[in-house]
Amino acid sequence: SQTIHQWPATLVQPVGSPLSLECTVEGTSNPNLYWYRQAAGRGLQLLFYSVGIGQISSEVPQNLSASRPQDRQFILSSKKLLLSDSGFYLCAWSPDRGRWDSGKLFFGSGTQLSVL
Amino acid sequence: AQSVTQPDIHITVSEGASLELRCNYSYGATPYLFWYVQSPGQGLQLLLKYFSGDTLVQGIKGFEAEFKRSQSSFNLRKPSVHWSDAAEYFCAVGSYGSSNTGKLIFGQGTTLQVKP
Numbered sequence: 001s002q003t004i005h006q007w008p009a010t011l012v013q014p015v016g017s018p019l020s021l022e023c024t025v026e027g028t029s030n031p032n033l034y035w036y037r038q039a040a041g042r043g044l045q046l047l048f049y050s051v052g053i054g055q056i057s058s059e060v061p062q063n064l065s066a067s068r069p070q071d072r073q074f075i076l077s078s079k080k081l082l083l084s085d086s087g088f089y090l091c092a093w094s095p096d097r098g099r100w101d102s103g104k105l106f107f108g109s110g111t112q113l114s115v116l
Numbered sequence: 117a118q119s120v121t122q123p124d125i126h127i128t129v130s131e132g133a134s135l136e137l138r139c140n141y142s143y144g145a146t147p148y149l150f151w152y153v154q155s156p157g158q159g160l161q162l163l164l165k166y167f168s169g170d171t172l173v174q175g176i177k178g179f180e181a182e183f184k185r186s187q188s189s190f191n192l193r194k195p196s197v198h199w200s201d202a203a204e205y206f207c208a209v210g211s212y213g214s215s216n217t218g219k220l221i222f223g224q225g226t227t228l229q230v231k232p
């Protein structure tokens with residue numbers, strides 16, 4: 001069966017420090033991968049998505065970047081964190097483009113990031 | 117552009133009472149519509165989805181939703197709420213564009229509180 005792992009679960013970082021959140025998926029190949037951010041009172045915002053290795057699409061301009069070095073690995077990064085980067089970050093995957101209409105978007109358990 | 121609006125940020129109902137969570141969407145074509153539930157500190161779980169066909173769809177945990185094209189709505193309902201239903205609920209619309217990426221656009225969420 002497929003599983004998605006996201007870590008760390010919580011992270012407290014000072015302003016200006018770097019960030020690296022990692023997400024891996026097991027039990028499937030060529031998934032679509034996503035990073036969402038959930039800020040208080042603002043719902044879920046799609047940050048990045050990827051349909052393949054090295055293919056990253058950014059949905060909103062921001063202080064963050066994403067990379068996909070391997071088929072089932074998705075990394076969210078920042079060189080210098082801002083206060084506004086605080087939030088709950090969720091990684092997700094869905095079946096590849098040929099099968100996405102199963103309607104399933106599988107989420108990781110999230111990372112609570114506090115920038116102080 | 118696609119968008120989803122959940123007019124109610126917070127709803128409180130008594131245990132055993134009926135529930136309706138509202139969702140309105142804006143989408144240029146036939147939408148793919150979803151409801152997700154998020155328990156505190158957790159990722160999201162798919163409750164139900166609508167792609168086509170019968171406009172009343174059944175989901176897990178006794179939830180159902182009705183697609184009304186004329187009202188651009190996809191409201192979530194449950195006849196009798198249980199205390200364990202207390203969570204945050206997200207409505208989402210699927211963006212199934214030429215890239216077939218399966219991006220989801222989420223509403224801001226509705227927090228459900230259940231009174232004993």
